[in-house]
Amino acid sequence: MAAQEKQGHGHGHAMSEEEVRATFEAPSWEERYSEEGKVWSGNPNPQLVTEVTPLTPGTALDVGCGEGGDVIWLAQQGWRVTGADFSANGLARAAAHAEQAGVAELTDWWQVDARAFDAAGATYDLVTTHFLHPPDGGMVAVVRRLVEAVAPGGHLLVVGHAPSPLADRMPAGMKKAMFLAEDLLPGLPDDVEALVVEQRPRTMVRDGETFEIDDSTLLARRRG
Template sequence: MAGHHEHGRSGADDAQGAAAMFEPTGWDERYAGQERFWSGEPNPQLVAAAERLAPGAALDVGCGEGGDVVWLAGQGWRVTGADFSAEGLARASRHTEDAGVAERVDWWQVDARTFEAAGRVYDLVTSHYLHAPDGGMVDVTRRLATAVAPGGLLLVVGHAPSHEFTQLSESHRNAMFLAAELLPGLPDDFEPVAVEQRRRTLERDGGPVEAEDSVLLARRATR
């Protein structure tokens, strides 16, 4: 799945390189080539949704370097960090060790596009800035929803389409979504809690820019 700091390029080779960012090998190479990619801070929409919840079991899909996993574990959650990049998971594991929360964390190498819960359920399932190509986030949402326990929450956050992302490839821009576009992926026993775009400041080399997060928060019925 594409991350949110990929810079667009032009030409056939560049299009091929952009496509690789939707595949595990592309992210393995990316993580191997840079000491730290993300800030390590928890994503703000996760903090807003989870900071007042009683800790339980959480699944973070597309966990990358593990910033959200570390935060959740530090709040008392039992967390499974999932990603399709082996290099990303190895890096995330090191970060949980450094933070002293490794005993509260498990790891799962899985591609969100083929995700199957296989009977595993969690009180909170979350995914941040995971963008599947060709409108694939509706199916990803449907798959992730199967892992939510009765009464539990599903939180899917991504980038809304914006002129601030003109530096990205066309395939990456097309993978962005509005929160309402994910609603067809919710099973009938889910009730939307928040379906909206929220403004957020991104730090860029040229200074801060304003963009929007697409936020879908939904709760599964208790039976």
């Protein structure tokens, strides 16, 4: 599923459910990140900019970081950032982009599948993920894992694709991976307070067409 603005990876045929499921797995992304040119725009995701700009920089973890656009933006704001992704090729691109942007000393990289994520006691002032869409509605389970890495007083920001007219063109397996912000609330423990639970409209362009879509946006804070 899309993170930053996609550079054009259409499919010339109707995808089978088996092919759809394969798009959620690491080998598909290793192949995508081995191609020439950028997959994403490199610009920070807009909800990240909106919600994080008022925060005091500290330590951050970006899960599903892809080519590192959000990691680089956070580092440029003064955060010490770990970018996590299950694609080694994506992480290699992200590290190179961070070097080019002059923020390599503020970044670390971690190859991990969000569905098996375990912070092992490490905590961060900000844990963020944008457009991470595990299949079969698995995002609540991912949120349960990610929130364990939020330090007392820290924030969790989860942004994803809400169902939209654009989704009607997609195979059923992709539509099932979309979510509303309120769908994620069962993943929050009692000591984590939801601050923002909403769908935010955004205009995007894909394959030359303009669409109005909604970003499902959950911002939460651990009491501390």
